[in-house]
Amino acid sequence: MPTITKSTCCYCGVGCGVLIESQDERITGIKGDPDHPANYGRLCSKGLSLPLTVASDVGRAFYPEMRANRDAPRLRVDWDTAMDTVAQRFTEIVRKHGPDAVAFYVSGQLLTEDYYVFNKLAKGLIATNNIDTNSRLCMSSAVTGYKLAFGADGPPCCYDDLEYAKTVIFAGSNMAYAHPVLFRRLEAAKAKDPSIRWIVIDPRRTDTAAMADLHLAIEPGTDVALFNGMLHHLIWEGLVDQAYIDSNTDGYTALKNLVREYTPRMAADLCGIQEKDLIQAAEWFGFSPAALSLYCMGLNQSSHGTDKNLALINLHLATGQIGRPGAGPFSLTGQPNAMGGREVGGMATMLAAHRDIGNPAHRAEVEELWGSATLSDRPGLPAVDMFDALLDGRIKAVWIVCTNPVHSMPDIGKIRAALNSAEFVVVQEAYTQTDTVPYADVLLPASSWGEKTGTATNSERRISRVRQAINAPGEAKADWWIANQIGRRIQHLLRPELRDLFPFTSPEMVFDEHRRLTVGRDLDIAGLSYSVLETQGPQQWPFPAGESGGQTRRYTDGKFLTPTGRAQFHATQYQPVAEPTNARYPFHLLTGRLRDQWHGMSRSGRVAAAFSHAPEATLTMHPVDAERRGLQAGSLVTITSKRAHVVLPLQVSDEMQSGTVFAAMHWNAQFLNCGGINEVSSSAVDRRSFQPELKHAAVRVEAADLPWRILAARRGDVLKIQASVQPLLHECAYAAIKVEADLLVLKAANGEPPAGWLERLYLALDLPTGTDTLEYRDAQRRIAKRAVWDDGALAGFVFAGEATSADALLASLRQGQPWQGSRLAVFSRQTTNIIADRTICLCKQIKASHITKAIAEGATLNQLKATLGCGTVCGSCVPELKQLCDRGALAPAIGASK
Numbered sequence: 065m066p067t068i069t070k071s072t073c074c075y076c077g078v079g080c081g082v083l084i085e086s087q088d089e090r091i092t093g094i095k096g097d098p099d100h101p102a103n104y105g106r107l108c109s110k111g112l113s114l115p116l117t118v119a120s121d122v123g124r125a126f127y128p129e130m131r132a133n134r135d136a137p138r139l140r141v142d143w144d145t146a147m148d149t150v151a152q153r154f155t156e157i158v159r160k161h162g163p164d165a166v167a168f169y170v171s172g173q174l175l176t177e178d179y180y181v182f183n184k185l186a187k188g189l190i191a192t193n194n195i196d197t198n199s200r201l202c203m204s205s206a207v208t209g210y211k212l213a214f215g216a217d218g219p220p221c222c223y224d225d226l227e228y229a230k231t232v233i234f235a236g237s238n239m240a241y242a243h244p245v246l247f248r249r250l251e252a253a254k255a256k257d258p259s260i261r262w263i264v265i266d267p268r269r270t271d272t273a274a275m276a277d278l279h280l281a282i283e284p285g286t287d288v289a290l291f292n293g294m295l296h297h298l299i300w301e302g303l304v305d306q307a308y309i310d311s312n313t314d315g316y317t318a319l320k321n322l323v324r325e326y327t328p329r330m331a332a333d334l335c336g337i338q339e340k341d342l343i344q345a346a347e348w349f350g351f352s353p354a355a356l357s358l359y360c361m362g363l364n365q366s367s368h369g370t371d372k373n374l375a376l377i378n379l380h381l382a383t384g385q386i387g388r389p390g391a392g393p394f395s396l397t398g399q400p401n402a403m404g405g406r407e408v409g410g411m412a413t414m415l416a417a418h419r420d421i422g423n424p425a426h427r428a429e430v431e432e433l434w435g436s437a438t439l440s441d442r443p444g445l446p447a448v449d450m451f452d453a454l455l456d457g458r459i460k461a462v463w464i465v466c467t468n469p470v471h472s473m474p475d476i477g478k479i480r481a482a483l484n485s486a487e488f489v490v491v492q493e494a495y496t497q498t499d500t501v502p503y504a505d506v507l508l509p510a511s512s513w514g515e516k517t518g519t520a521t522n523s524e525r526r527i528s529r530v531r532q533a534i535n536a537p538g539e540a541k542a543d544w545w546i547a548n549q550i551g552r553r554i555q556h557l558l559r560p561e562l563r564d565l566f567p568f569t570s571p572e573m574v575f576d577e578h579r580r581l582t583v584g585r586d587l588d589i590a591g592l593s594y595s596v597l598e599t600q601g602p603q604q605w606p607f608p609a610g611e612s613g614g615q616t617r618r619y620t621d622g623k624f625l626t627p628t629g630r631a632q633f634h635a636t637q638y639q640p641v642a643e644p645t646n647a648r649y650p651f652h653l654l655t656g657r658l659r660d661q662w663h664g665m666s667r668s669g670r671v672a673a674a675f676s677h678a679p680e681a682t683l684t685m686h687p688v689d690a691e692r693r694g695l696q697a698g699s700l701v702t703i704t705s706k707r708a709h710v711v712l713p714l715q716v717s718d719e720m721q722s723g724t725v726f727a728a729m730h731w732n733a734q735f736l737n738c739g740g741i742n743e744v745s746s747s748a749v750d751r752r753s754f755q756p757e758l759k760h761a762a763v764r765v766e767a768a769d770l771p772w773r774i775l776a777a778r779r780g781d782v783l784k785i786q787a788s789v790q791p792l793l794h795e796c797a798y799a800a801i802k803v804e805a806d807l808l809v810l811k812a813a814n815g816e817p818p819a820g821w822l823e824r825l826y827l828a829l830d831l832p833t834g835t836d837t838l839e840y841r842d843a844q845r846r847i848a849k850r851a852v853w854d855d856g857a858l859a860g861f862v863f864a865g866e867a868t869s870a871d872a873l874l875a876s877l878r879q880g881q882p883w884q885g886s887r888l889a890v891f892s893r894q895t896t897n898i899i900a901d902r903t904i905c906l907c908k909q910i911k912a913s914h915i916t917k918a919i920a921e922g923a924t925l926n927q928l929k930a931t932l933g934c935g936t937v938c939g940s941c942v943p944e945l946k947q948l949c950d951r952g953a954l955a956p957a958i959g960a961s962k
């Protein structure tokens with residue numbers, strides 16, 4: 065009999081409740097938890113495919129590993145050896161160079177309990193504030209914005225506001241992809257009340273934008289000008305709420321003076337949109353009984369991310385659109401526990417429970433509660449600075465937990481150099497093939513989703529239990545446990561005189577200590593405990609002692625947490641992106657997410673179906689720009705910034721504006737010859753939030769001259785084949801792995817064949833010579849072809865030397881049917897170009913060609929659902945289905961794919 069465990073999805077900040085089905089230490093299924101108030105039973109394509117991510121142990125980190133030096137291989141060691149080593153090296157470095165010579169780089173995907181112990185280890189024991197997180201790349205501008213405007217961090221809104229809102233602004237958020245289950249709630253609300261207005265602010269026509277009543281395709285980075293222009297119109301049309309401004313805010317006059325110059329015409333010009341559209345947006349917002357703004361990385365990941373947040377909040381304060389059902393500035397959190405990390409103060413710029421490092425009273429409170437060493441009053445180094453300090457030797461050792469900076473940080477070349485120059489690197493990971501693992505002197509194997517216990521807080525401040533369904537494989541351990549064990553050892557070496565700082569024997573003990581620190585703070589959760597969560601289900605904070613529930617909405621009484629009790633307006637001047645385009649770098653590069661992949665793909669990349677919607681890394685460009693440069697869809701292009709270059713196939717689509725190009729953030733050296741698009745991205749940061757401008761870089765795009773081409777495919781255990789091919793990828797100027805159910809496809813290109821590469825590829829793909837192998841070589845033309853049969857069916861092939869396509873062969877490989885006729889035909893059976901037939905609906909596996917055919921025959925969205933079944937399970941594909949229907953039977957795409 066399968067066991068059912070109630071837990072939480074480990075992907076996005078929606079924080080959906082899940083029911084995990086498991087049997088014999090394997091996760092066998094998943095369902096949405098009908099009782100969870102985030103999703104009421106729904107899951108998106110990513111959540112639904114979680115069991116597939118853990119179906120195989122290939123690539124999991126099983127045992128602690130260590131290496132004697134940079135050039136030695138990492139070898140298996142026991143836990144005590146690994147933990148003693150980490151404790152000793154950290155202690156030595158702290159003794160010799162001081163506490164700020166070590167750093168922790170952690171993650172918004174850790175559970176609150178994990179985060180808490182790491183924060184205590186850094187700040188309470190070692191007395192350094194050098195603990196930062198990937199949330200710096202994600203939420204820090206939102207944090208700064210909230211703190212400056214309201215005096216405290218955390219969204220004022222709740223998910224029910226999605227149903228109450230009458231005007232919804234999506235600012236720099238592709239919610240249809242990134243927060244799909246919440247998007248389903250918005251779709252349902254709009255279907256019920258078609259007078260609801262959606263405004264999308266995004267330089268790209270995303271699936272979210274395509275569903276909007278108004279899409280403001282602004283020039284990248286111009287959001288502040290837009291919001292200022294909207295406010296100008298609201299003021300001059302008398303649409304502001306003067307009574308709210310007078311009684312609840314400060315700073316209005318300065319703001320009013322500033323936005324006087326932002327006439328709708330001037331602002332619209334800066335944004336590259338029409339004045340009437342800006343006015344329309346302002347009026348829908350201003351006249352609305354309830355206006356809700358949902359915002360995400362298009363605002364935060366900017367060198368003026370704090371200003372973008374503040375300018376949007378200004379609009380809400382000026383119109384009193386806050387603290388009421390359906391109204392407010394709602395920052396969507398990206399990671400499942402970005403909020404929990406903020407609550408425990410797990411960042412270089414804050415202390416536990418929303419306290420400030422620079423506030424002596426706050427430090428004293430934490431010291432008292434912890435019985436710890438004197439807390440440091442020196443601000444810690446935020447992510448980008450932290451790696452800079454590692455590079456120049458100020459920091460000697462770093463402990464990286466649950467994040468993959470050699471993929472996700474901007475300007476990865478610099479991150480690699482920093483890790484290479486570090487004295488000691490610890491990587492605490494669940495998977496061994498990520499881009500950061502090769503830099504580990506010590507690899508600590510972590511348990512992952514389905515294997516861990518604790519809590520996480522979602523976007524609406526709701527704390528949910530994460531429960532363990534199965535045991536972790538091998539010797540992998542929970543993150544809090546590892547921090548606690550090593551913490552004890554470091555304390556023994558460094559501060560034995562202090563009270564035991566790491567007494568924890570369970571996550572519940574950690575949670576109880578955490579909630580004691582929140583007493584009297586804005587996020588007070590003294591009334592919450594594991595047993596309350598057990599009996600009453602997930603709860604929002606604040607939840608002080610004596611209360612029967614958490615707080616749904618904040619600031620409902622117009623009282624804020626600033627020293628004056630009034631919200632603060634901030635006069636935000638528009639400033640351009642840090643790296644404007646110019647004649648040398650004429651394109652503006654945007655980056656963002658795909659529907660079915662998660663970040664560095666260490667988990668989602670294990671699911672073949674996740675590749676079917678967007679099969680490969682590409683660069684998307686507007687058709688006019690491509691034509692002007694003589695670039696064809698599908699051809700390889702080199703994307704060059706001031707820092708580095710990357711080669712990718714070109715995708716052509718009018719969802720881009722001319723002058724901007726887009727690349728997904730996910731692809732990395734597990735699937736490509738390089739670390740992905742962050743090779744070229746910029747590490748310019750916002751001066752107040754220190755968040756890097758991952759959304760914007762100036763690049764040039766040229767045809768890549770790489771005449772030697774390889775197309776290879778192999779049937780078998782894809783994870784195993786991928787692991788053996790991965791080390792070869794970087795030797796080519798372009799190489800990309802595509803995954804299908806039991807088929808791995810490799811495309812590569814180079815100026816000429818790298819020495820001995822093909823022979824190594826044959827080995828990696830297990831395509832040996834022998835009776836079941838056919839080979840063709842033409843040394844002069846540098847052509848080499850090899851095909852291998854297994855049990856009479858084609859098992860794999862490599863075609864090298866000329867631009868080849870082989871869809872007939874790929875089809876034959878997929879089928880695995882006995883080969884018909886002469887095997888010699890293998891070298892001539894190809895037809896022309898592969899037309900990418902994407903799978904639009906993952907749940908029902910419905911391909912684009914079937915859908916467009918049905919639409920051509922007159923099918924509506926509802927008929928598509930009824931006849932093909934697409935869009936009827938998780939709903940993640942509905943926005944795209946709707947778009948296809950709206951376009952009528954037109955071809956779904958210009959160029960290679962979409």
Ligand SMILES: Nc1nc2c(c(=O)[nH]1)N[C@H]1C(S)=C(S)[C@@H](COP(=O)(O)OP(=O)(O)OC[C@H]3O[C@@H](n4cnc5c(=O)[nH]c(N)nc54)[C@H](O)[C@@H]3O)O[C@H]1N2
Pocket residue numbers: 076077110202235236237238239241242243265266267268270283284285286287360361362363397398399654655656657658659660661662663759
């Ligand atoms: N499928 C999927 N979902 C995810 C994740 C994932 O990896 N995959 N990750 C989660 C995480 S951690 C996060 S942070 C969220 C991110 O969620 P989102 O922020 O919604 O996703 P992104 O695609 O990164 O960026 C959103 C949009 O910002 C736009 N943009 C770029 N520059 C600008 C600009 O100057 N102004 C405006 N207004 N828009 C701009 C981009 O074109 C893009 O469409 O997603 C979460 N959900």
Ligand SMILES: Nc1nc2c(c(=O)[nH]1)N[C@H]1C(S)=C(S)[C@@H](COP(=O)(O)OP(=O)(O)OC[C@H]3O[C@@H](n4cnc5c(=O)[nH]c(N)nc54)[C@H](O)[C@@H]3O)O[C@H]1N2
Pocket residue numbers: 171173198199201202203361365398399465466467468469471472473492493494495498510511512513516543655656657662663664665666667729741742745758759
């Ligand atoms: N160009 C560009 N770059 C971006 C972004 C962008 O939009 N554009 N977005 C940025 C944003 S918003 C974010 S949040 C970051 C995300 O970037 P990362 O934090 O690098 O993302 P992940 O790939 O999710 O990394 C999590 C790692 O933890 C491992 N892991 C999984 N479970 C566990 C566990 O329980 N314990 C431990 N110890 N490890 C585990 C996974 O295998 C994975 O390698 O990327 C940022 N980088």
Ligand code: SF4
Pocket residue numbers: 073074075076077078079080103106107108109110111112243244245246
């Ligand atoms: S929306 Fe999807 S990825 Fe996000 S928590 Fe829910 S199921 Fe997981």
Ligand SMILES: [Mo]
Pocket residue numbers: 201202203398399
């Ligand atoms: Mo994020």
